[in-house]
Amino acid sequence: MARTMWDSSVGKKTVMAVSGLIMLLYLVAHMIGNLKIFFGAGEFNDYAHWLRTVGEPFMHYEWTLWLIRVVLVVAVVAHAVSAYQLSRRDIKARPSKYVHKKPRASYATRTMRWGGIILGLFIVWHILDLTTGTVHPGGFETGKPYQNILDTFSTWYGNVIYIVAMLALGLHIRHGFWSAAQTLGVGSRTRDRALKTVANVLALLLTAGFIAVPVGVMTGVVN
């Protein structure tokens, strides 16, 4: 079955849909967690510490966190590899362009590929900035995410990278969530409006929720 899935263009889209939904689920949790930054350094840093203790005493310290990380890495890689292979196929299937060009499809649909690449690069920067601290501006302190976030969003480029990436995320989810439903065969004429609404609401809430953090730092609400 795995072979049939991976060898078919329809199967590979299924891989993209499932991996995309896993990432989306994670993002909802991530966004809600982020909002704790508005309740002060104590609550936010405690929450960050709690994330490492989830599942104790059954799980050892950080085991749950690492499990989530592994699932996410698998999802990101599966999503990106499928997208790359499908895009190669798509571009090959239309080698010559029309002379008479017309603007096609919605903005969200047309930006899926570039948006995806932007998001991929953003994830690398985001991890190097706030997880490993490799490219972190100022002194990175493990276990003090509140202070680290303040450092990042005190730089102009930190804000620009983050906000651009979150806008790309919104557009990506807007087309991606609805598309995933079609790929998994759960869309229908009666459900279409509801699915489009959920996609738009998810895109809007996630983008707004994530962008609230840098805006909070910039306006001094978070300090």
Next chain:
Amino acid sequence: MKLTLRVWRQQNADADGAMSTYEVDGISPDMSFLEMLDTLNEELILKGEDPVAFDHDCREGICGACSLVINGDAHGPERTTTCQLHMRSFKDGDTIDIEPWRAAAFPVIKDLVVDRSAFDRIIQAGGYITAPTGSAPEAHATPVPKPDADFAFEHAECIGCGACVAACPNGSAMLFTSAKVNHLNVLPQGAPERESRVLDMVAQMDEEGFGGCTLTGECATACPKGIPLMSITGMNKEWLRATRKAAKR
């Protein structure tokens, strides 16, 4: 009406093509688009030039032979086939760009004619039912619920013109393939090959070099028969079901 036409001219499959400009005069708004091209060709023949090659057959909008991307739209600005498109959709003095279907799986044979036999091979892979031949069976022998009959008919309307592939930025044949899969898979007559049909047709579609679906919706917008985009959703559902069933066996 006086029109300026910019038409894709290509001597054969291996030659390089280019857009050539022609002026046509005395076009009536009541002419069909193909009759307008006939007028151009008559003039070209009188001048001793090679007429523009284009596909056409019934000219009633039911056979699927005509094609043409007109001003960037498959079958032109109206939601119908090129043969049923009339010159009243254009204005006197307009410049009209006429190009062939563009897809790797639809190579240009000459001018505006492309080879659509990839569609035939997709149909051969599973777009049929196993039925004993002979006289037509009694219509009520196999009851079909009305909603299923309507659903099947909606998808059976596909004439296989290839506008979906031409309009799709990925040159994907998902709408064409899904129309046939949905048409036959919902009917009791199509039930014996329900799984193999969708698996084989999708596999053939991939093999022909068509692109994948990114749900831009261009196909359904271009379709002269109004095959809905949800048809693709239905085929995805059938494909996943068939893959699960094949794995259990």
